Amino acid sequence: xxxxxxxxxxxxxxxxxxxxxxxxxxxxxxxxxxxxxxxxxxxxxxxxxxxxxxxxxxxxxxxxxxxxxxxxxxxxxxxxxxxxxxxxxxxxxxxxxxxxxxxxxxxxxxxxxxxxxxxxx
Numbered sequence: 001x002x003x004x005x006x007x008x009x010x011x012x013x014x015x016x017x018x019x020x021x022x023x024x025x026x027x028x029x030x031x032x033x034x035x036x037x038x039x040x041x042x043x044x045x046x047x048x049x050x051x052x053x054x055x056x057x058x059x060x061x062x063x064x065x066x067x068x069x070x071x072x073x074x075x076x077x078x079x080x081x082x083x084x085x086x087x088x089x090x091x092x093x094x095x096x097x098x099x100x101x102x103x104x105x106x107x108x109x110x111x112x113x114x115x116x117x118x119x120x121x
Contacts, residue, residue: 009100010099010100010101011100012100013100014097014099014100017097017098017099017100018097021095021097022046022047022095023043023044023045023046023047023094023095024045024046024047025045025047025048025052026093027093027094027095028043028044028045028046028052028053028091028094028095029043029044029046029094029095029097030042030043030044030094030095030096030097030114031044031097031099032096032097032098032099032101032107032110033099034099034101034106034107037057037071038056038057038058039056039057039074039075039078039106039110040054040056040057040058041054041055041056041078041082041110042054043086043089043091043094052089052091053085053086053089053091055078055081055082055085056078057074057078059081061081062077062078062081065077071106072105072106072109074106075105075106075107075109075110075113076109076110076112076113077113078110078113079109079110079111079112079113079114079116079117080113080116080117082110082114082117083113083114083116083117083118083119084117086114086117086119087117087118087119091119092118092119092120093119093120093121094114094119094120094121095121096111096121098111
């Protein structure tokens with residue numbers, strides 16, 4: 001178990017959020033995890049307990065077209081890349097789970113670029 005106070009607070013916030021947000025096959029929960037270098041995103045169907053689609057800044061197809069300046073720009077490009085993947089899977093609506101992180105910086109940029117790609121929250 002992590003003893004970092006900030007991480008424990010984030011985990012508690014994430015548990016509170018997960019109580020209220022549930023994903024279905026029609027409207028999956030889009031769960032975001034942010035590390036110091038990367039962002040990981042999963043579209044989860046909570047009714048079945050399956051991950052429908054997952055993408056991150058570590059994906060080979062995402063890294064191939066790498067031309068960004070900083071982590072916020074990287075999050076914007078990931079939103080565009082992920083939006084295209086979700087639309088290919090037939091997902092147009094999601095329930096956004098920010099993972100207990102504050103809605104600013106990379107999380108906000110990611111969600112705004114997903115909206116621009118055509119995903120509805």
